[in-house]
Amino acid sequence: MYAVRLWSVRHAKGLNRLYHAFEWVIRRLHPLCARIGYDRLERPVAAVEKPIKEFLFDCRMCGQCVLSETGMSCPMNCPKALRNGPCGGVRADGGCEVEPEMRCVWVAAWEGAQRMGTEPTLALQAPVDHSLLGRSSWLRVVRALGQEAQPVADEGRKGATVPR
Amino acid sequence: MSQDEGEVREDLFGYASPGPPPPGYSSHGWLEHLLRSGVFAVTAELNPPDSADPYEVYERAAVLAEVVDAINATDASGANVHMSSVGICALLTRDDLAPVLQVSCRDRNRIAIQGDVLGAAAMGVCNVLCLTGDGVGVGDQPEAKPVFDLDCMSLLSTIRMMRDEGRFLSGRPLTEPPKVFLGAAANPFVPPYDFRPLRLAKKIEAGAQFVQTNYCFDLPILKDYMARVRDLGLDETCFILVGVGPLASARAARWIRSRVPGIHIPDAVVERLERAGDPRLEGKKLCIELIQEIREMPGVAGVHIMAYRQEEMVADIVAESGVLEGRTEAQIGLAGLRRQQARKRRTMLEILGRRFRRTEDRDS
Secondary structure (H helix, E strand, O other): OHHHHHHHHHOHHHHHHHHHHHHHHHHHHHHHHHHHOHHHHHHHHHHHHHHHHHHHHOOOOOOOOOHHHOOOOOHHHOOOOOOOOOOOOOOOOOEOOOOOOOEOHHHHHHHHHHHHOOOOOOOOOOOOOHHHOOOOHHHHHHHHHHHHHOHHHHHHHHHHHOOO | OOOOOOOOOOOOOOOOOOOOOOOOOOOOOHHHHHHHOOOOEEEEEEOOOOOOOHHHHHHHHHHHHOOOOEEEEOOOHHHOOOOOHHHHHHHHHHOOOOEEEEEEOOOOOHHHHHHHHHHHHHHOOOEEEEEOOOOHHHOOOOOOOOOOOOOHHHHHHHHHHHHHHOEOOOOOEOOOOOOOEEEEEEOOOOOOOOHHHHHHHHHHHHOOOEEEEEEOOOHHHHHHHHHHHHHOOHHHOOEEEEEEOOOOOHHHHHHHHHHOOOOOOOHHHHHHHHHOOOHHHHHHHHHHHHHHHHHHOOOOOEEEEOOOOOOHHHHHHHHHHOOOOOOOHHHOOOHHHHHHHHHHHHHHHHHHHHHHHHHHHHHO
């Protein structure tokens, strides 16, 4: 919802703190998730993630969330799907080039990031991996952080579960 | 950044020149050569025809070739269909003119784009300008599917990877990388203003070696932008060409302002055109004044003239602005380049001939 999305950007700081707390919890779920199997968890977790993020951010389930780096303004709402900053078509009032009644997601990101006390990410974002569309970003985070924490234990398990 | 003496070095430029570019260079291009020599560069945009007739391209290019250092072949700008950028570049390289291939992310995905870049480089295109592109809604076919698989940043880094690492985005190796000078667009004239210099920094990090800005009609904004750019030291790692263009009338200015995305025209400019007896002449005068002021601005490496459907005016604008003053004759327009090309092509054919003979020897 557009109004909620704007609210989320206004409350970027709080939401970011909330997310970090959430991340602290979910990264500890890695052993459990690994035991159940990430593939098996994919659909149920995505089913929970989707309505929550859709409500808060108009999330498009790109499967590679960058919200905490873009001031809680989802770049996938950009009609050009720009993940590396605003295009040159932003209107003088901060409106989107393609949908003038919508605020440019990157103008919003700039404001949201300032509220969070950061700058919108200047790190180069890779092009969207379209094979991840519809998949859970949360699970990806759990997996990535978990594997970072215990790479050795995971290697063995990965070998055992990969062929399907 | 390597600087060399102002004179023309034959080995530096020429399309599809064999061998790697000289140290400090990414391409064999004329534009890169001039910029690195410290010459204040002039580029211009060619308005692509709605036609399959090559002579329509050559006619428009001929006017520009007298005075500019590179000709931008636009890629369906404003989301309107015209002859393709790759097609125009093919024609221009055949006539030994130095084109800038514009690549927009709106119409093609990463597979098509990487292929196009290889094809263009093989034809002798030495400059590629990476753009995100306008939305399909502003063009003549708003029903079209907007692609936007890559954005200008990932496009820059993809082509840089092909050039410097000799690999596709997938990691698959190339046998010969495209030796291209990489460019991007910049628009200092739209919000969020504070973010614009940082965005330029990011484009440079992604691979941009030169930028061409959108139309500049507001010098104070450009001054602020350039001050910030200099603070960040960006003018030392990237050549900045400021976009300018003649406005035909106050009506045209208003139309552009309301219809074309990303163009900021202050009220003062529109009023000046309104008051003028001959608005077309006044538009040209304004453009010349802008060029003269932009030239004095520290950190600016050149101007990019976009004379929409008024190519014939570009030669006058360049001449009257005096922007080419101080150049040697060989450095004016693309004439010097064209003389070199004929020789270069003969060398290239000889080398290719040798390569084929080698292949035959190996195969037999």
